Amino acid sequence: MDIRCKRNIFLATCIILIFLLLSWRLRGSNVNLLPQSQRIHLDNSTPPHPPPTTSTSTSTTTTTTQNTTRTLILAKLSEEITLWADELAESDPTFSLAIYTVDIDDPSTNPNLTSLPNFKNYNYTVPANKGHEAMVYLTYIIDHYDDPNLSDISIFMHSHLRTWHNNDFLDSSSATMVSRLRSSHVLKTGYMNLRCHHQPGCPNHIHPRLSDKDDDLKIPESAIIGDSWTELFPERKRLPEVLSQPCCGQFALSKATILSIPREKYIFYRDWLLQTDLEDRLSGRVWEYTWQYIFAGREVFCPDEYECYCQGYGVCFESKAQYERWFEMRREVGRLEREVQNLEDDGEGDGEKQEEGKQSIPEDERERKKIELQQRIEKLRDQMDREKELAVTGGRDGKGW
Structure with a gap:
């Protein structure tokens, strides 16, 4: 075999070895290009207690909400x-x-x-x-x-x-x-x-x-x-x-x-x-x-x-902000109802206040304030009922907003 032929065989062999080496290195680097969730980890550490519970069924049959027991x-x-x-x-x-x-x-x-x-x-x-x-x-x-x-x-x-x-x-x-x-x-x-x-x-x-x-x-x-x-x-x-x-x-x-x-x-x-x-x-x-x-x-x-x-x-308010406003309205109703109760208590104690020489709110002013407070309470309750009913029915489309 002449020198030129031996040289060609040597060069071909080198090219093949280089190609195989590059292929091996690329395959190794591609593992790290996978998303974190798809990488394989050889981790023998004990999992946290308890084990994850993301699976929805332990059987091979798929459980749907239609046949769920x-x-x-x-x-x-x-x-x-x-x-x-x-x-x-x-x-x-x-x-x-x-x-x-x-x-x-x-x-x-x-x-x-x-x-x-x-x-x-x-x-x-x-x-x-x-x-x-x-x-x-x-x-x-x-x-x-x-x-x-x-x-x-x-x-x-x-x-x-x-x-x-x-x-x-x-x-x-x-x-x-x-x-x-x-x-x-x-x-x-x-x-x-x-x-x-x-x-x-x-x-x-x-x-x-x-x-x-x-x-x-x-x-x-x-x-x-x-x-x-x-x-x-x-x-x-x-x-x-x-x-x-x-x-x-x-x-x-x-x-x-x-x-x-x-x-x-x-x-x-x-x-x-x-x-x-x-x-x-x-x-x-x-x-x-x-x-x-x-x-x-x-x-x-x-x-x-x-x-x-x-x-x-499936109780879905339009937004988290609306959900929180509903409770703000409920707290306001509670505050107004306490004011009404205080006015009623004030009226019942008129006789005692007169004996003690204390000033009490005139009856007509007290009634006017009570009516005003009760109207505000009724308005808030109506709004709360409307928003609650809409949320309980699942929002505008019946499945949530």
């Missing part, structure tokens, strides 16, 4: 009436009930329950009446964790039809809250606190690291939350700085969220409730500000009120 889990005493829940279940084939009567050991031996036509909804019990609703919630999850028919959404609530800690724009009605609850939002978020209003509970509620006597007086559970937290989450090396979420222990979970935590963990939590020496009211209140950490992985969970109403219930 829901179960309402209620904690009640024997004297409390829950017909409102029965009526909801009767009208919806995808909706089921699990009503726990915590002060009856065996529902099947209680004639007041067995005589009910829908006794199957009431045939549930707890190992002990401790920890208020927390015992019911944990017991339901433990008993149904491996049930293939575990609903796509589980709704955990108290038994009252109406109570102060329900949502104002839904007439403080549990039935309305359940019927308006948007399944798509629960499936998307995994955990939803059913109360939209921040007070009480947000945004800066309990301080486990501090010993604050003012906190202890106003929030009894703050005195014991630190020790309780350490017992419940021994893997945590430090106490949270703040624990906050809207009160009062009512929330909805997706099936995926429930199953993202091992069943043994729920048993551990319930065992803590069964064994703690804390008073019932305190052990239950500990859980009121713990659920958001277990199911959302957040110590402070205070979603925007306006978005909670619109995304969670």
Whole structure:
């Protein structure tokens, strides 16, 4: 082989090697050109507690809001009436009930329950009446964790039809809250606190690291939350700085969220409730500000009120500013009503003031002021009613603004 031929072969070989080397380097650099969400990370560190809950279903079948199954889990005493829940279940084939009567050991031996036509909804019990609703919630999850028919959404609530800690724009009605609850939002978020209003509970509620006597007086559970937290989450090396979420222990979970935590963990939590020496009211209140950490992985969970109403219930004001103005009007109505009451009290005390030589407002002037105030109140109430009605119907197009 002559020298020229050998030179050509050598040059061709070099060109091929250079091409292969450049190709390899370009492929390596392209990995870093991918979006952050598409890059592969070899990270063996322990994920934060709890694991993410963004999936909407653990099965291969896609869950839609049309075929979503829901179960309402209620904690009640024997004297409390829950017909409102029965009526909801009767009208919806995808909706089921699990009503726990915590002060009856065996529902099947209680004639007041067995005589009910829908006794199957009431045939549930707890190992002990401790920890208020927390015992019911944990017991339901433990008993149904491996049930293939575990609903796509589980709704955990108290038994009252109406109570102060329900949502104002839904007439403080549990039935309305359940019927308006948007399944798509629960499936998307995994955990939803059913109360939209921040007070009480947000945004800066309990301080486990501090010993604050003012906190202890106003929030009894703050005195014991630190020790309780350490017992419940021994893997945590430090106490949270703040624990906050809207009160009062009512929330909805997706099936995926429930199953993202091992069943043994729920048993551990319930065992803590069964064994703690804390008073019932305190052990239950500990859980009121713990659920958001277990199911959302957040110590402070205070979603925007306006978005909670619109995304969670389809109650959509035109804007957040309009939502806030509505409450400004309500505060103004309250102030004006107090003025009216003061005028009425002033009129009733005319005789005493005359005896004491004090000046009172003339009756005709007092009546004129009352009429003026009442007209202002009526005007504000009319505007509030119009805006509320439009928001509750979902905005101008029926689906939100």
